[in-house]
Amino acid sequence: MPETKPSVPFVCFHDAGRSQLTAALLLHLSDGPVEGGSAGSAPAAWVNPVAVQAMAEAGIDLSAGNPKVLTMEAVQASDVVVTTGCGDTCPDFPGEQYLDWVLDDPPGQGIEAVRPIRDQIERHVRALLAELLPR
Template structure:
């Protein structure tokens, strides 16, 4: 599973962290950005800490063709045409507000929506 956004500093980091937290080692999780930032958004780190997930050691990573090839499902979050497309992969586009430059009060609802979508996705991928 690969989560992709522009800066890999907010949405994709939160989604990857939620899926890792909820799925454990049952799903291999990656995240990347088409134009990665230098650091993860501090408001995203704070919002995730409030949810009991530590993002403080994460760093934005650049999107590579290899990461896409190694993933069965690619979820994009506003990276547009910069995401490479390969046959045989499942692509989903999650339209979410960009937390860049936002305070934690604005990031919390984005975090909550990401968690809801990740939980729904996990229920589809790993039914009980």
């Protein structure tokens, strides 16, 4: 019987910054054994260009990122849903396991402010991977 990969959607309001950064870092750092994606309750038209720049500096191409709407199906298929600091604006589906990572929001900030957000997200993602993929 094949093992299933843990699935983690990352959610913020616009799916243009924090959730995009987080999903990209999860996929990059896990190198395959975890499924991850990002979504928002009111997706923006594009990913924040400064978030794309911050990820490029880390060797991760986020330029093809596309904000998406959070679906009930994605939540139901997940092992844990991670909200990225959107508070009451994040959707809540009863019965699902949630983690809320309080993160600053990149919009309107320059690269100097987004780098520490990216680095904080990386620390969170590494800790989550250690829980999801015990060695």
